[in-house]
Amino acid sequence: MRVLVVDDERALADLVTAGLARQAMAVDTAYRGDDADELLSVNDYDVVVLDRDLPGLHGDVVVRRVAERGGGTRILMLTAAGDLTDRVAGLENGADDYLAKPFEYPELVARVRALGRRAAPASPPVLRSGDLVLDVARHTATRGGRDLGLSTKELMVLEVLLAADGRIVSAEDLLEKVWDVNIDPFTNAVRVTVSKLRRKLGAPDPITTVPGRGYRL
Numbered sequence: 001m002r003v004l005v006v007d008d009e010r011a012l013a014d015l016v017t018a019g020l021a022r023q024a025m026a027v028d029t030a031y032r033g034d035d036a037d038e039l040l041s042v043n044d045y046d047v048v049v050l051d052r053d054l055p056g057l058h059g060d061v062v063v064r065r066v067a068e069r070g071g072g073t074r075i076l077m078l079t080a081a082g083d084l085t086d087r088v089a090g091l092e093n094g095a096d097d098y099l100a101k102p103f104e105y106p107e108l109v110a111r112v113r114a115l116g117r118r119a120a121p122a123s124p125p126v127l128r129s130g131d132l133v134l135d136v137a138r139h140t141a142t143r144g145g146r147d148l149g150l151s152t153k154e155l156m157v158l159e160v161l162l163a164a165d166g167r168i169v170s171a172e173d174l175l176e177k178v179w180d181v182n183i184d185p186f187t188n189a190v191r192v193t194v195s196k197l198r199r200k201l202g203a204p205d206p207i208t209t210v211p212g213r214g215y216r217l
Helices: 010-022 033-042 059-069 085-090 105-119 150-162 171-178 189-201
Strands: 001-006 024-030 047-051 076-079 095-101 126-129 133-137 140-143 208-210 215-216
Touching: 001 010, 001 033, 010 024, 010 095, 010 105, 024 033, 033 047, 033 059, 047 059, 047 105, 059 076, 076 105, 076 140, 095 105, 133 150, 150 171, 171 189, 171 215
Parallel strands: 001 024, 001 047, 047 076, 076 095
Antiparallel strands: 126 133, 133 140, 208 215
């Protein structure tokens, strides 16, 4: 899942970003509304965690521009605790859900995951292909009952490949869905991660490389 966290409280934004990254999400961060709008214009996000009161461009404007662009991006608006006016305004401008500050981290994760399921065709919490099983919520993968001990990036790549259900997934798509905006577009990170994943999956190798196009299970 690709997520954008936007909040001018840098400490909070960085904390949320780090927490969601530990949940096997690819997360970008912005501290201003105009910076968020620029990122949204060039990247496809499943969910945006968005503070309403932002410098540069108000959160309401960011929400409206997301709606104008179309697509499946879902928005979780952060509002002041108990401020009904903020909550109503955010929802009327196009936000999909709201969460009042201060909030509990487990609830934030649950709401982001719920919105992520709405942003794309729903996939089951457990993905399977033959004897290969990935439990998305628990961040575990097994093959023939053996724990594979995958890293976070390996789990995320495997999830994208399993969710594709046999369709080819390009290296560019993997970069978009698994790595954040800071990744070098010319990096060999995809090839290296797929290579490590293959070694841990063992024989027979379930990943097929389609020359010039990408990978598929």
